[in-house]
Amino acid sequence: MIVESERGRRKRIVGTVVGNKMSKTIVVEVARLLKHQKYGKYIRRSTTYKAHDEKGTAKLGDKVEIIETRPISKTKNTKLVRVIEKASTYIFRELLK
Numbered sequence: 001m002i003v004e005s006e007r008g009r010r011k012r013i014v015g016t017v018v019g020n021k022m023s024k025t026i027v028v029e030v031a032r033l034l035k036h037q038k039y040g041k042y043i044r045r046s047t048t049y050k051a052h053d054e055k056g057t058a059k060l061g062d063k064v065e066i067i068e069t070r071p072i073s074k075t076k077n078t079k080l081v082r083v084i085e086k087a088s089t090y091i092f093r094e095l096l097k
Contacts, residue, residue: 010068013049014084017062025076026053028066051078061087 019027063085
């Protein structure tokens with residue numbers, strides 16, 4: 001989903017939190033499926049984004065929505081919009097393995 005504003009077009013991305021050890025920063029993984037050109041098999045690819053989390057609300061395994069912003073640091077140019085779904089205990093244990 002793309003949001004129009006006076007700043008221009010900014011992408012909204014939905015992903016899963018895979019890291020929250022830094023202060024005010026979370027690491028969000030966005031997985032996608034793409035079809036192999038030759039064999040036609042679907043391959044899972046993922047991209048990680050570092051997102052600004054001012055209040056520290058997102059925890060490991062949460063499903064979150066992030067939005068593009070101006071560069072906040074060298075590697076961080078997205079910001080947390082909202083936590084869509086809290087992680088269950090089972091998912092949290094699976095991420096720690």
